[in-house]
Amino acid sequence: MPHAGHPDIGEVIPLEADHVYVMPLGRNLSTIDTHLRLSDREEQRRERAPIDHFFDTLSKTHGERAIGIILSGTGTDGTLGIRKIKGAGWLTIVQEPNEAEFDGMPQSAIATQLVELILPIDSM
Numbered sequence: 515m516p517h518a519g520h521p522d523i524g525e526v527i528p529l530e531a532d533h534v535y536v537m538p539l540g541r542n543l544s545t546i547d548t549h550l551r552l553s554d555r556e557e558q559r560r561e562r563a564p565i566d567h568f569f570d571t572l573s574k575t576h577g578e579r580a581i582g583i584i585l586s587g588t589g590t591d592g593t594l595g596i597r598k599i600k601g602a603g604w605l606t607i608v609q610e611p612n613e614a615e616f617d618g619m620p621q622s623a624i625a626t627q628l629v630e631l632i633l634p635i636d637s638m
Contacts, residue, residue: 526551537564544571565619569595578603583638584629585609587619593626600628607631607638 526549527535535550537543542553542564555564565584569592572580582599584592586609600606608629611617623629 537568543568545575546571547575563591563594565592566595566598569599573598573602573604581605581607583607583609584619584623585635586614586616588616589618590622592619593622596623596626596628600626605630607633609638610634 526546529535529545529548529550535543538552540555542555544551544553544567565587569582572582573595580599580602582596582604584596584607596606606623606629608620608623608631610632611620611624613634614620620632624632
């Protein structure tokens with residue numbers, strides 16, 4: 515890895531316990547078995563939903579061993595992903611919309627009625 519936290523496109527990064535991975539803007543993140551892979555985001559606007567993309571790959575590779583968390587954000591990205599992760603038997607958690615800087619993503623996820631916990635950040 516060139517420097518911690520900033521992988522190159524196509525680079526494969528091993529998943530490690532007790533780590534948080536943050537997706538850079540303008541990129542997709544996929545899970546491949548025990549690794550993560552960063553790729554360019556699609557050009558078409560309707561295809562640009564990086565959280566949905568990540569949750570889809572995570573549900574296919576890790577099934578019920580993962581937790582899906584939706585935090586502050588605009589729009590509906592993550593809503594389709596919540597459906598996939600809940601369908602795979604995961605725990606679903608959403609940031610309390612009243613404390614989110616942008617409540618669009620939390621509100622959209624909650625509207626699916628598939629969210630198990632709605633919590634403030636300090637309680638996650």
